[in-house]
Amino acid sequence: MLSTFAKIFGVVFVAVGLLGFVPMFTPNEHLLGLFHVNGIHNVIHLASGIVALGVGFSSNQASRLYFQIFGVVYALVAALGLIYGNQPILGVVTNNLADTLLHIAIAATALALGFGTPKEKAVTA
Template sequence: MQAKRTGTQNFALIIGIMYLLVGLMGFIPAFVRAPIVSPEAAGLGFTGGYGYLMGLFPINALHNIIHVLVGILGIAASISLDSSRLFSGVLALFYGALTLMGLFPPTQSTLGLVPIFGNDVWLHAGTAAIAAYFGFIATPNLLELGGETSQSPTGSES
């Protein structure tokens, strides 16, 4: 009998699929609008594919590659509870750091490589908050792990 998937595994799978799709969309010109802020004003040295995904989120080719990698890692991590918790915890730290970097103009271009300003800041903050819950706070109960009966403290089944 196959064990049921936990909420943490589902989170890793869902966030993985979302980030994979967003990363791939960034390479499709129909989803990318012309930049609102010029690459020079944004502090970008790498301008390949620079624009706004769905007109909202500043991206470039490197940003898209990062999203694709995060997506693939999330999908792969969803296979087990331990790997999905690790993925969620690391994702929380990574996107939490990106959120902080996106708040300060000197770090909003990630050393001139990836734009992380504007709507990216709140998206990264939301991702970090949800990932922190699944990586550090959520604990699976026995039923989520596939146990069909539970034991009371006295050892009898309930």
Template structure:
């Protein structure tokens, strides 16, 4: 049974480590799944396949998911400080990607094949990861 103490420990793990490994694993799975729908398209560009019938992806977009996921899982394995840092940095990068996506969708500069659904998801992910990184496991 999981125990919770005032220091942010659940079953012996810091919350940021749990967030990093959970989100990281999902990013890796999404990155891999994206190759099944984006394989016939150019590696980078405004056109791509649709993941779950909603999110536009291409090979470059999938590589971004894989890299973010691998970094988060690796950080969680190394330790809670690294997981905290990874959640914060990757959260901020997703917020930056959200802002960039507002200007890129519908333009030739949209090399990671973003669409409006991607932008909304990037905003939610960015806020959640940044909040976890800055809010959990404070010393």
């Protein structure tokens, strides 16, 4: 189950990362006119998605660890987003309220998947 969710996260993040580089989808550096993005922000989305796809095709255990780490990291990014407001996080990654709210939702979902789902029972022959 977690592998499937990791694959879904991966596809979505890779797509968002790629769309962030397409001027038609990023008027005034706002993906879909809403989320403030820049090159570094897009690369982070791509990297998050590629790692998610990798663990998604690996195992549920790897996917669980991904969601645990990913959830904590995105929670920290969301907290920094709240602190920085509409200013770039650490002076590098563009940010606005829509980004921060999305990062909160991503963190909550990833943490729920990583820590809140039952571990699979070992199958014995």
